[in-house]
Each structure stands twice: as structure tokens, then as C-alpha cells.
Amino acid sequence: MMVSVTFIDRAGTARQVQAEPGSTLMLAARDNGIPGIVAECGGMAACATCHVYIDDRYLPLTGAMGDDEDALLDFTDERTPNSRLACQVVITPQLEGLIARTPEEQ
Numbered sequence: 001m002m003v004s005v006t007f008i009d010r011a012g013t014a015r016q017v018q019a020e021p022g023s024t025l026m027l028a029a030r031d032n033g034i035p036g037i038v039a040e041c042g043g044m045a046a047c048a049t050c051h052v053y054i055d056d057r058y059l060p061l062t063g064a065m066g067d068d069e070d071a072l073l074d075f076t077d078e079r080t081p082n083s084r085l086a087c088q089v090v091i092t093p094q095l096e097g098l099i100a101r102t103p104e105e106q
Helices: 025-031 067-073
Strands: 003-008 014-019 051-054 083-085 098-101
Touching: 003 025, 014 025, 025 098, 067 083
Parallel strands: 003 098
Antiparallel strands: 003 014, 051 083, 051 098
16 A cells, blocks of 8 residues: 655755655655655765655654764755655555655755
8 A cells, every 4th residue: 555745845846755664755755756856875874965854744654764864965055854754664554654855855
């Protein structure tokens, strides 16, 4: 069963996509042509170009942030408490309806 995820860009445009459980939020964005998700490293947590803001109600469901992810996010200009790298957010059924906002630039 696919998981419904909504990406919202800085202009407020919402794009709902279906994501495969076990894949990542970054793959869902890339496979569906979501603007604002560059994903230069292809999901290896090496570039921070898949930075997103997870809606507060879903943030606890995304799992713990690893040290590498935390360090990479320190290099972004627009980090907030709900910042995550989309490549590190694994899609689970509990994330049904997840809302992720993209920053102004990666």
C-alpha cells in the first residue's frame, strides 16, 4: 500500500505524491519531479540538497536524526528545528499524509 505525501514549495504550491513504504522521502520527491529537491548525492547523506521542513505533527514519526545528517544540516542557511534531509526519512505507513515543505533554495 502506497503512502500519500504532500510537498509544499515556497510559493505555497502543494503537490501530492504516492510513496513506496521502505523507500525515502527523497526518492518520492525525485521520482515525482518535485521542484526544490536537488538530491545531488543520490541519497547518500553527503550534500544536504534534499533539505525539507517536516510538518510538526509528523516530525516525531520520522525517526531519530543521525550525527551525519545533523552535521550536514548545520551547513544549510535555512535550518529550523523541523529540518530533515529527505534522503534520511524512510517512508512508513505511519507517515500517511506527511507534509514536507521545501526551502527557498538548496
